[in-house]
Amino acid sequence: MFTKNSEPVSLLRYWTVRYLITLCCGLIIIGVVSAYWIKYAATEKQLEVTRLFAEEVADRVVDDNGHVLVGDTLRQVLDNRRKFMGVDRNLLLFVQNQHGELIYSRPGQLPPLLQQDLPQLLRNAEQADKLKQRNGDVLYVVKKDLEYGDKVLGKVILLFPETDIKVGKEELQYLVIMLGSLGVLGWAVIYYHSRKLSEPIQDVVTAARQIVEGNYDVAVNKQIKEREIHELVYTFKEMADRLRQLESIRTELLAGVTHELKTPVTSISALVQAINDEVVSGEEAREFLEICLKETKRLQKMVEDLLDFNSFAVGAIAVASEEQNLNKLVREIASQWKIVQDSDGATLYTNIPEKQTTILVDPGRVQQILINLLNNARQAIGEGGKIELELYETASDLRIDVKDNGQGIPEEEQSLIFERFFRGSNKKDKVRGLGLGLSYSRMIAKTLGGDLILKESSTAGSTFTFILPKSIAEQKACS
Incomplete structure (x- = not known):
């Protein structure tokens, strides 16, 4: 019995909500990774532009005679190049000579905190690509040697703060639009397919309710x-x-x-x-x-x-199994049945091998099954009919066929003949009974470890096969 909180929900709602939650979690993860990648790409782009600018500065600082030139002219040229190349104005540029002495800086007036830490920052810049200030700000470092021939005349050092790396607004907009579109599309797809999946199940539920009501x-x-x-x-x-x-x-x-x-x-x-x-x-x-x-x-x-x-x-009902000579047992059952039926004109032909076949079985139950099959065959053939009883062996079991030359069982009734209380249209108006014979006989056969089947049936007659396991017979054959 379901409580209010545990009441089951529809398949459509259940899977749509859960898929939507899963989809949203997935899109959030994709969004975070994508945002990180966009920031990484923007950083790499900023570094690449700054490296190009550093190369430009290195070319401008060294003249054709190998002299390092700094001054107002360089400042003006560099400002123009910065604007042309789109390098951020917060870029800090330093030029050192071959002895590591600072000979140029841009801008000229540095913030007090940066001015205090500048010597240490420049020393650290020799070994690192990123520097962290005391106030927590991160500076990216780009270096370029001043070369004239094979001689190093100094070094250009560029520093720019991490906060100057700007992610394009359009890129973020595209990301949001893409993730939103994927979310809506994903929800629409799962809603459509969940609805399609739930419809036949709902039809089955409706049909089941009709059956409960007796329809x-x-x-x-x-x-x-x-x-x-x-x-x-x-x-x-x-x-x-x-x-x-x-x-x-x-x-x-x-x-x-x-x-x-x-x-x-x-x-x-x-x-x-x-x-x-x-x-x-x-x-x-x-x-x-x-x-x-x-x-x-x-x-x-x-x-x-x-x-x-x-x-x-x-x-x-217990089954008392004992070792029996099946050939002799079947022959005796056929003989007893024949004596009772002689006066009715039914002819019984038997085909029982002389070879002794010993199995573990309940003889009384075997007799019940065979007598019932023979009686049914007698009812099917009428006066002057013929019944055949054959015992034979297959690779896996022993089989007893009871065949008659009656009018057969209608095809539409063949799947129902072993149902309890079922009586075929050929018998219900001619033979009085409860329709338990075949069902009862099959249950006995299964309890004996075998089976009872309708082998074939047509207008030329019917053949029932009683199947028995042959474990004891195999042991006898091997000994």
Whole structure:
């Protein structure tokens, strides 16, 4: 049971919100990295321009005779070049001679704090590309030697503060627009796909609610490309069809069981009432009593079938396995069944190998299954029909086929014949029963470690196959 705070939300809302949060986190990370990269690119650009300016200064300071020239003329030329090259006005320029003595500085008047630290800064500039002042400001350093031929005449040192590195406003605007566009596009895409994903699931939920209300005629026929969603919808549709079939069988079962149980009770009641009222007497009364006894036994058999089936379904019936010669067992079962059926004109042909096959099995349960299959075959063929019973061995198991030449089972009913209480259209109006025989027999076969299947069925007849494991048979063959 969900509380108010833990109430589930729709698939569309759930995944859209979570994707949007993930997208925003990702875009923030991308924005931070992009901003850092833009700042790095701006710094590299500023350094490159400053290096070009340092080379320009070095060319201007040294004349053709190898003399270092400083003065008002140099100041004017450098100011013009700074404006032309776009070098920031906060740039500090120093020229040292070959002895490391300061012979020129621009601007001439330095701030007091910088003036105090200047000697130390110039010494540090020899080894570092960045300098940190006492007030925390960072200065970038660009150096260029003054050369004349192979001789070094001095050095040009340029310092500019980190705060002068300006990131272009347009670049930041482009970044914000790009990230915003990606965010909107990403949200729109996940919203569209989440909505598309949730629609077939919502259809399944709606259909499930209809089934809960007792309406099994639901339609879920949308074409879905996603394999997992397609399998979900297709499996649900199969389940709905299955439930509709089972509901139909249940309704028919209720009517059938009521009818089957009511008929002998009504007959017994009428016959006993006739005897009690002395409507009949003598031999006729004895005949009525015999009919009552038969109907009572038939009623008892149906009730026992119901009880046995329910007990077996919950695993309450034990199977007592023992070593058996399967060839002999099948031959005896066929012979016993044949004796009972001879008077009805049904012909049973057996094909049982003479080779002894020993397996671990419950003979009583095997007999139950085979007798039920033979009785069903007898009901399918009518008078003068033919039944074939064959025992054979495959690579993995032992099999017993029961084949008849009756009219077969309709194709649309073949998938339902092992359902409990299902009775085919060929039998329900001709043979009275509860429709538990095949279902019960299959459950027994599975408990024995095997199976019971419909091998084939057509208008030429049907073949059922009873499968048994052959572990003991393999041990005998190896010994």
